[in-house]
Amino acid sequence: MALALQGLTAHYLATSTVPLGATSRALVHAAAGGVGQLLTQIARQRGAEVFATVSTEEKAAVAFQAGAHHVILYTQTDFATEVERLAGSRALDVVYDSVGKDTFEKGLALLRPRGTMVLFGQSSGPVAPVDPQVLSRGGSLFLTRPTLADYLRGPGEFRQRFNDLVTWWTQGNLKVNVARKFPLTEAGVAQSFLESRGALGKIVLIADKSL
Numbered sequence: 001m002a003l004a005l006q007g008l009t010a011h012y013l014a015t016s017t018v019p020l021g022a023t024s025r026a027l028v029h030a031a032a033g034g035v036g037q038l039l040t041q042i043a044r045q046r047g048a049e050v051f052a053t054v055s056t057e058e059k060a061a062v063a064f065q066a067g068a069h070h071v072i073l074y075t076q077t078d079f080a081t082e083v084e085r086l087a088g089s090r091a092l093d094v095v096y097d098s099v100g101k102d103t104f105e106k107g108l109a110l111l112r113p114r115g116t117m118v119l120f121g122q123s124s125g126p127v128a129p130v131d132p133q134v135l136s137r138g139g140s141l142f143l144t145r146p147t148l149a150d151y152l153r154g155p156g157e158f159r160q161r162f163n164d165l166v167t168w169w170t171q172g173n174l175k176v177n178v179a180r181k182f183p184l185t186e187a188g189v190a191q192s193f194l195e196s197r198g199a200l201g202k203i204v205l206i207a208d209k210s211l
C-alpha cells in the first residue's frame with residue numbers, strides 16, 4: 001500500500017499530465033522525496049532525460065539511484081543556472097514542481113516554447129497569483145495545477161494505473177523506499193519528521209502495534 005498515493009501521483013504526472021517519451025527533457029524538483037523518487041524512475045523508464053533537484057548530498061545519491069541523469073543541490077547552487085549550463089536556454093519540455101514558492105518562477109523560465117509547468121504541490125509555500133501574460137511572454141507556455149482525484153475518474157482509470165504500478169514493482173522496475181514507519185499514535189512525530197525534510201522516501205503510518 002506504500003505504493004498507492006505517491007505511485008498513482010507519479011504515474012498520472014508522467015503518463016497523462018505530460019506523457020513523457022524518449023525526446024522529453026524533464027525537471028523533477030525534490031527528486032528524493034516520496035513522489036519525486038517514483039516520478040524520476042517512471043520518467044527514466046519512459047526514456048526522458050531527467051534533471052533533478054535535492055537539498056543534500058545524501059538525497060543526491062538517492063536521486064541518482066532513482067535514475068536522474070543530472071542532480072542539482074538547489075540549496076547550494078542556483079538550479080536555473082545549472083540547468084541552463086547543462087541543457088541550454090529554455091530547453092525543458094516540462095517542469096514537475098511540488099516545491100512551489102521557492103522554485104516556481106525560475107522553473108517557468110527554463111521551459112521551451114509551448115513547454116508545460118506542472119505545479120502539483122507547495123512544500124515551500126503557495127505560489128503567488130500568476131498573470132497569464134507571463135505564459136505568453138515565456139513562449140505560449142502551459143500551466144496546470146493537477147490533483148490525483150481528477151486523474152482517477154472511475155474504477156477503470158484507477159485499475160489501469162494501479163496495474164501498471166504493481167507490474168513495474170513486481171518486475172523490479174519500480175522501487176519503493178520506505179523512509180520510516182510510525183504507529184498511528186505517533187502521527188505527530190511522523191509529521192515533524194516529514195517537515196524536517198529528512199525523509200528519503202515514503203513515511204508510513206501503521207494502525208496496529210506490529211512495528
Ligand SMILES: NC(=O)c1ccc[n+]([C@@H]2O[C@H](COP(=O)([O-])OP(=O)(O)OC[C@H]3O[C@@H](n4cnc5c(N)ncnc54)[C@H](OP(=O)(O)O)[C@@H]3O)[C@@H](O)[C@H]2O)c1
Pocket residue numbers: 005006009030031032033034035036053054055056059098099120121122123124125146147148149194195196197199201202
Ligand atoms: N497534486 C497531487 O496530486 C499530489 C499528490 C500527492 C502529493 N502531492 C504533493 O507533492 C509534494 C510531495 O509529496 P511527497 O509525499 O513526495 O512528500 P515528501 O516525501 O515529504 O517530499 C517533499 C519534499 O519537498 C522538498 N521540500 C522543499 N522545500 C521544502 C520545505 N520548505 N519543507 C519541506 N519539504 C520541502 C523536500 O525535498 P528536498 O529536501 O530535497 O528539498 C522534501 O523531501 C507535496 O507537496 C504533496 O502535497 C500532490
